[in-house]
Each structure stands twice: as structure tokens, then as C-alpha cells.
Amino acid sequence: MSLFLIVALPFLGALLPGLMNSAGRAACAGVTFMVSLMAFIGLLTNLPAVMAGEVVQAGVDWMPALGMNFTLMLDGLGFFFALLILGIGLLIITYGRFYLSREDNMGEFFTYLLLFQGAMVGIVLSDNILLLLIFWELTSLSSFLLIGYWKHLPEGRQGARMALTITGMGGLAMIAGMLILGQIVGSYDLSVILQNRDVIQESPLYLPALLLILAGCFTKSAQFPFHFWLPHAMAAPTPVSAYLHSATMVKAGIFLMARMWPVLSGTPEWFVIVTTAGLVTMVIGAVIALFKHDLKALLAFSTVSHLGLITMLLGTGTAFGAMAAVFHILNHATFKAALFMSAGIVDHEAHTRDIRRLGGLRTLMPVTFVIVTIAALSMAGIPLLNGFLSKEMMLEEAYHTVLFGSHWLVPGLAVLGSLFSAAYSFRLIAHTFLGPVRDDYPAKPHDPGAGMWMPPAILTVLVVVIGLAPFLAEPFVKMVTASVLGDPADVPKAYFKIWHGLVPALYMSIAATVGGLILLSLFRPALKLWDTAPRPEAKTIFEAVIAAAVSAARTFSHGLHNGAFTRYAAIFAVTVVAAGAHAWSTGVTGPATRSMQPAESVPIAGWLMLVAATVALVFQHRNRLLALILIGIAGLMVSVGFVFFSAPDLAMTQITVEVVTIILLLLALNFLPNRTPVESSVLRRTRDAAVGIVGGLGTMALSYHYLMRDAVATPISEFHLANSYKGGGGTNVVNVILVDFRGFDTYGEIIVLGIAALLIYALTETLLSGPVRARLLNRRPDQPLAGDMHPMMMVVLTRVIMPVVVMVGFYIFLRGHNEPGGGFIAGLIVSIGVVMQYMASGFSWTSARLRYPYHGVIGAGVLIAGLTGIGSWFFAKPFLTSDFTYVRIPPFNEFELATAALFDLGVFLAVVGAVMLSLESFSRLARRAHVKDSEHPMDIDPSRDDPQPAGGEA
């Protein structure tokens, strides 16, 4: 099966559990299982190639310019992890089906689980490190959702947040590290990076890259000092703990260290950092685990400890260490997932996982007892079980490792860690299952159904089979090791066997096991000692750090953002000007290459009017109606300017938009106060004026500067001018750019416009359905109303002119491709025509004659534009490729038919719909309760309430 499909299947399949939710729990779990099974089988079809030492590859270019490609590869290491992820995933899905109670939303759970599975498979199959980073972040996100699955539990939410914070920060560090690595090598493809060991290790950036990448790996794999999030993540449902926090996600960091092993390892820095971190984690995790009373907490810290063990092995940088690490990953995944699931069974059946309340379960839950005993003994490193084999290899490796010049440090600590590991494994068995049967269990414990004990049982069988016949696992482990090392010739020749003779590792192993038994017999005094010893509580520290960060952020942002809009508007303006000034003073500018064009009297007159209107606006802005008139003049002068400087399309757009904007503001002014009161002090106004003048001078200087110089690089406009007619079939280059060259932009823009209009509609609806409605309905206008609601002259004029307006709009639309015009402008013109009907004949009269709702018009516009774009797919062309032809129907002249015109029709409809929906929404606010809407011209408003002029009665 293609690698793409293996990665994509869980993601696609994630849609199914939610859909199957109503079909019942079995169907929901079943479909999830089938999805995983298909991916699993797909993976297995690649087994022969991988065993033969091939690297299966698949890839498509995504963003080659950024070095980011969707390339996947499957080698031994990737296969090994994918096998764990999908294989254990199948067992977890089965287990989860029976573990979750009826109150839990199973669809949601399995959706998250499949998302996680897809992201994990993505990590281990990525060939491109940027792609790998994306999947890496996805695992952090999906694990956040899974840990916090029980949203009602505060521990779940806190644990999820802590996990996301820690792994997310590590992820950020790793992005930086990976980018540095890519810069050193000049490629983001793993297959290239892995060939460049010398380049990377000689680079001065090797250490920063190594530190950043290790930060990502250590946080993900819960290595000291980032280990504390993992136990808190145990608030998750047990299937999640078993899957993410023992077998898969926490091994992602280990995976990456193994993946990067050929290029990053072997240096003193790598050796010291990784070995030390692993060793410390291993010992600390094992010590804490022994004294935990919660079964899952015990297992969590033991996982931390075992991850430390694997990290330590990878840190040694030897081929034998790598092989031992690979073997232990396999063994740990089998026994630890089985143990987690068993802990979940105990919790599920006895309703507690506190070891102090358990004990004596041996006769009550015999099946679970057998599973736990085998898995825990394997964890302790007892012979004939798989944990023993890899632990022997670890001790062997530790025996030969010299850290900080000491021959005793690593072996000593390794034995200490193993001793505690043995102790907590024995405690797990003894304190939970052995001893007398109690009569105060929260619930009566009994073995669960086969659906729950079968998955851990299958893993336990593996534990025993590998333990008894290690030669079965040997070729596979060696194949994986070969791909970690990068060269099959480097794989150690050592055979996997139970009996190696009287080697040091055996004595160390015996010492650890016996020591563990002795420690357990001294458990009570040891626990007393532990409880009295002061030790830092990671959660308290973490929360204090977070609280400090939040309070610092709050102080900072509230200092700048105190809720006063004027303050941050001013800060923004000043910052932009300062940044511009900095760029100006440090940048290089060339001499002026253009000469100033002489100004004639017309532009000077226009400029004077613009300046006069703007300055008057500033001084008169408190009189809001006058301000509207003044801003109208400014807008008019801007459109005249567009005409003057060869932009007829812009001028037409500006002038029509100006009209609808002024109408809109007039409508708004209907409700707002007519005057702005004087509030700010003279000092404040002086300050604001200073900000304005500095900003104005800045933009003026900038625009003057570039107006006097030609562009540094050749503008791409030449292409548009040259191809507009040949390629786009139109002589109006601006329109051709809009509907053809940059049609996709325009498509996005009409959608934005439509969304803005819908937003206005939605806000209006909210206002009209809330408490504001009553106020609006009973509002008394603050100005005397005209008695004549629908002036005869205006009604007649607008109705007569309507067909003409539509005709003009149609004409402007049609000629748009070749002459100034087009969908935008035609849409605005037609909108103005319709708005005039509203103004003259009233809301009810116009709405009653409305054939199509404006929402529909917007939708039709966007759809037509979109379908035109899709249409080109049927001719095997990219989205929105245009075509045109010339036809002649007598007696007309030859004219052009272009698909771009269809697209422009969509633009037209979207503009009409959006403009009209906005204006209509505003005018709906203006309707009042006690005033009956009249449809007739010359209608005298009976509710007219302004005082009649004296003697007006006849």
C-alpha cells in the first residue's frame, strides 16, 4: 500500500467515528478498528521490502521553494514505530470499546484517537523534517484533546494543559533546531541530512541545533527536568495512558533521537547531555515510582524511568547501545502497555487504583493477576521474560560506559535504577494482588470480559515468547538497528540469548533483583523516610511559573492595552512612524530618477479643494452632518484625482462607493447623536494633532520619495500589458487582471465582501431580537420629520430612472472587459438604483417588490464565480483558467464571448447582494412600531409630531 494512504487513512477515518456515534458503541468502535486495521495491513505489505533493507519512498512537491515537500519514507526504524503505533492501536481500540462507560462520548474519543494515530504515523514516516514538525505539533494537540477527554475533571484539564505547555514549548524549540539543521545542510530532507554527518558536526551551529532538538525530544519523552508532565497526564482515560504515555507518543522523542542518531550522536556534547539526562531520569523516575500509591502514577513514573534508560543507551553513542535501545523500546512497549491496561481493569472493576486500598485480588481477579505478574516481572528484569534480555544488554553497555572520567558512575547508577525498578515491580504485584482478601473494596472486584483482558493478554504472550525465544526477535531488531545506525555493516554481531555466561551484567542484574526484594521488605520504614523528606512538588512550581508568566503578560498588555482604544491607536501610529524612521535612517536610498511633472491649474484646484475639505473636516467634525458633507467632498476629489491620473476604473468605483458609503453613514447618523461633545483637553488635542502631523509627514515623505524614483525591480505589470489582449481577450487591462490574471484574489474578495454583509445582517438580527428592539421601536426622532414621507417628485423620478440605471449598469458590465467598467462598478451602480427606490418609495414598498433575498444574491454570485472557476477543471486546466472567443450574430458587429464575463457576473451579483444587504439591514433598524409603513406617494404622515408652524392650520 502506498505510504500516503497509510498516513492518510487514520486522518480520513477520523471522520467516521463521529458519524457512527448514533449507530451504537459497537459500530463506532468497529469502524475505528477497521480503519486502523487497513492501515496496519497496508503497513505490513511493505514488510518484505523493508526486511530486504530497502527504503520505501513516496512524495509530492508541496512548497519546493521553501524546501517543504510532502515526502514520506519507510525504513526499518519507521516501520518498527509504525508497527507499534498501529498494532498497539488495534489492541487499545478493542480495549477502549469496553473501557469507556455509556456516559462517555465514544465518537469523540475515537476521533481524537485516530487523529493522534495519523499524526504519529506521520512523524515516523516523514522524510521531510518540516513535514515531521507539522505532525509533531499535531501529536501535541491531539494528545491535549485526549488527556482532557474527561472535561468535567479538573485534573484532566490541568494535566492536558500542562502536557500541552511543556511539549508545545519543546516543539517550538525543536522547530528552531530543525530549521538550523536544514540551514546547515541546505536541505530539509532527512535522506539528505542523514548523509551529512561531518558537515553538521563541524558547523559552529551544531551545538545550538543539538540543544534545541534535544529540548524537543526531552520534553516529549518526559526526560528530566521535563519529566513532571507525564504523571499529571495520567488523568486521561486509561486507554489513552496505555497508548500515548507508554507505547507511542512519549517514544516520539526517543524516535527522533534514534532518527537523528547518525548525524547528531558520537560527539562529546551528545554523550554528556543525553547520557546524563537519561541516567538521572532513570534513577529519579524509579525512586519516585516506588513510593506512589496510585497504580497509574506508579506506572507513569516507571515509564519515565524506562524512557530515561532508553535515552541513556542512545546517549552512549555506540552501536551496541543503539541495538539495546531498540530492543528495549520493543520490550517496554509490550509489557508497559499491558500493565497500563491491567491497571485500568483494576480501576474499572474495583473502582479504585489506590494500592493502599487494594491487595488480595489474586483469587478475585485471577486472569488479571496472571497478566500483571508476567508483565511486571518482565519490567523487573526476571529471566525468561523479554525485559530481562534488554536490561542485561543495558547493564552490559553501562558497564563499559565512562562518564565524567568515572568507571563506576554509570554502572552504579544503572544498578541503583534497576534495583528500584525491581522493587516497584514487586510492589505492584505484592501490594495489589497478594495478601489477604479484604472486605472493604469500593466495589466487588472480578475479572472483566474477554474484550478487556484479551488485549493485554496478547501483549503478555509476546512478552513470554520474546523472552523464551529471543532469536525470533533478533533479525527484526537488527534490521531496525541497521537503519538507526545508517549502515548494516555497523550492526553488532552479538546474538540475543538468555544465558551469556558469568558476565558482569549478570552479577549486576542479580544485585538489582535481590536488592529490590530487600527494599520491598523494608518498604514501610522506607516510606516513612520518604514522606518526611522534603521534596519539590513539580505541579506547584509549574503553576507558580505559569501564574507569574500570566501576571507579567497581563501587566505588560494592560499597560499598553488598557481598554482605551485611543491609547492603542496612538501607540500603533507612533510605533509605525518610529519603525519607518528607523528604516529610513538605516537604509540606503538612491538618487531621484524621475523628474517632477509640472502641475497645471486643474490639479492645483482639485488639491486645494481636497485640502480645504480635509482641514475643515478636522475643525468641524463635531457637527456630524457637516462632517459627512465635507468627507464627501474629499472622496469626490480623490475620484477626480483617479480620473486625472489615468485610472478611469478606479474613479468610477470610488465615486459609486462614495455614494453608498455616505448613504450608509446617513442611516447610521439617524440613530447616533448629531454632535460630538467637547471632551478632551487642549493638551490632549495638541498631543493627538502632533501624532497626526508626524504620521502625515511620514507618509508624505515616503510617497514623495518613491514617486520621484523608478521601481528598483522591474514591475510585473509589463507582463499584464503584453498578455491582456492575447491571453485574456480584453483591452481593459485592469479588468482583465481582476477577472483573469488575479481572478483567485477577486474570488476571495467577493467572499469577504459577502461575509461582511452577512455579519452586518447578523448583528442587526441580534440587535432587533434583544432589549434594544423596544427602545428602537419607541424611539422619538430628535429632528422634526418631514410630513411628506414619500415626496411625489422623488418617487416619480426614481421609478422612471430605474430602468435607465439598470441599462447603464448592464452597459458598464458588458463593456468592462474592453473599456472602463466591469462587475464591481456595474454592481455598485445597480445598487444605487435600488437604494434610491428604498429612499423614495419606502421600505415596505421596495421589499414587497423584491423577488430574491439579498443573501441568495450574494450566494448566487459567489457560486457562479466559483463554478466558472471549476469549469476549467473539465478542460484539464487549473482553477479559473479563462477562455474566450469572438462570435458574430447579424446584424450586430462581431463581439466577444469570454468565460471571464461569467466570472464577472458572479462579482456583479455578489457586490449587489452585499451592498444591498448592508444598507437594508441598517434601514430595518429605522422602522418604528406605531408608524404604519405606507406605500403611497404623497402620503401625509399622521404621526408627525413636530410643532406646526403658527397659523399653519387652514
Add this chain to the structure above:
Amino acid sequence: MELLVASAIGILTAAGLYLVLRLRTFPVILGVSLLTYAVNVFLFASGRLTVGAPPILQKGVETYTDPLPQALVLTAIVISFGMTAVVVMISLGAYLGSDDDSVDDPLLPEKDGGRDVT
């Protein structure tokens, strides 16, 4: 002529900034509109100023002004209408809901917006 356009952009920006810094919604909306003009003219002017050479292809004519900024500004004008309408609607809703058209709402210590971390 370049000086005229540049100074017009500057004056529109200055007036726009001053109005944006006012305390009531209506002048702020006017200020944003003025800034819209300024930005649109600024973008348009990045195609440099050409008189009498509209980008409408004609036989025998070789010089045209730069069409690309025009196309970009055209959509910007239409979009800015949509954005103005939304802002006006929001300010209207705020005024109708609270009978106050101030733009500032300084945070008081007791109504601190931050949520508790736990």
C-alpha cells in the same frame, strides 16, 4: 504634481490619524475613512503618476500607466466599503445597547478581564 499627490496623502493621513484618536465612534469612523483614502491613493501612486495614458489597450499606443496597482486598489475600495459598514454597525450596536458612543472602555482593577488560570 508629485508633490501635490504626496502632500495630499500626508494631509489625509494626518487628519485621519487625528480623528481616529477622538473619543467618540463617529469621528473615529470618519478618521478611518480618511485613512482609507490615504492608503488607497498611496497604493495607487506606487504605480507612479501618469497623465493621459489609461491602461486600455489601443492600436498604435505604446505607453500605458501601470495597471496592477489599479486592480489592487479597485478591490480595496470595495472591500473598505464592507469594512466601514461592519464598523459602523458595531458602533451603532454599541451605542444602542449602552447609550454611550465612547470608544474608550478603560479596564478597572475589579473588572479585570483575565480568567483564572486553574
